[in-house]
Amino acid sequence: MTDLTKNPPLVSSPPRGVGRLYRAILGDMGAAGFILWLVVLLTAAIFFGLPLLWLLLAPSKTDNELLNLTPLAFGTLAGYAKAWANLNTFNNGVISRWAFNSLWYSLTSLILSLAIALPAGYALAVAQFRGRRVILFLTLITMIVPGSALVLPLFLEVNVVGLVNTPWAVIIPSAFFPFGVYLSFIYFANSLPKDLLAAARVDGANEWQLFRFVGLPLARSLLGLLAFLSFTANWNNYFLPFVMLNNNTLYTLPLGLQALVTGTSALYPTFATDLPLKRPEATLTGLITVVPVVIVFLFSQRYVISGALTGATKD
Numbered sequence: 001m002t003d004l005t006k007n008p009p010l011v012s013s014p015p016r017g018v019g020r021l022y023r024a025i026l027g028d029m030g031a032a033g034f035i036l037w038l039v040v041l042l043t044a045a046i047f048f049g050l051p052l053l054w055l056l057l058a059p060s061k062t063d064n065e066l067l068n069l070t071p072l073a074f075g076t077l078a079g080y081a082k083a084w085a086n087l088n089t090f091n092n093g094v095i096s097r098w099a100f101n102s103l104w105y106s107l108t109s110l111i112l113s114l115a116i117a118l119p120a121g122y123a124l125a126v127a128q129f130r131g132r133r134v135i136l137f138l139t140l141i142t143m144i145v146p147g148s149a150l151v152l153p154l155f156l157e158v159n160v161v162g163l164v165n166t167p168w169a170v171i172i173p174s175a176f177f178p179f180g181v182y183l184s185f186i187y188f189a190n191s192l193p194k195d196l197l198a199a200a201r202v203d204g205a206n207e208w209q210l211f212r213f214v215g216l217p218l219a220r221s222l223l224g225l226l227a228f229l230s231f232t233a234n235w236n237n238y239f240l241p242f243v244m245l246n247n248n249t250l251y252t253l254p255l256g257l258q259a260l261v262t263g264t265s266a267l268y269p270t271f272a273t274d275l276p277l278k279r280p281e282a283t284l285t286g287l288i289t290v291v292p293v294v295i296v297f298l299f300s301q302r303y304v305i306s307g308a309l310t311g312a313t314k315d
Contacts (some may be wrong), residue, residue: 102292
């Protein structure tokens, strides 16, 4: 029988189970290498996990407890309810509106970006037409240009059509997802079976039917990866809403958090205000901003990992 620790099997997908993963890694780098690999992972988990744990525990404490207790101490469950009640005293509970806006803008932009990126990437990968290389080159250039450099041209364009200070001023530019187009192109160019397309064409399928019934079902992992990347980028977007919106009822959560912090004594105790908004309320707002992204990742991580690895190996 073959010793798996000396001759690990070649697999096209990551091994399942802790035991098989340990044997695969140990066979390549040895026990010392595996321990070093484990230490690096634990260090990264602690480095990135502790701030999130602190953010989760902070709203359970009062402002004085947040300053005097140890950072990872837990207050009370009632602390969350009290912090939420205090948050709703800011502009008549506008934080609920901010949460709704963030969800609405992110999901609408997500649907539009997928509806554009997937067919565009498929067409660039399958079709051969004049100007194809130019489109790919322009897509790459757009990916390289910093987003902040595009905000002013976008503002001028949106202002011309009269959409400034409306939800569409955020939704439409956010739906422009050049990275999704290029990633879709790479995916379809490397993973789409050409023989399957040829057989479908022989059976009389047109190009739309090829995309709908052949390309799209095979791109489920790509769809999950693009959905996660698009939702995360749109949900965390701060600069674009900051430029496009001036009505605080249209703010998103990241923009609203900044308005709450600068307009109350949440982080500036000397700020004159009667609102009961201190550090626990500010951290609760940050927690509300982070939790949806974590939830989306937990539900889509299988597609995110498989989508990121698709095309990395060939059978």
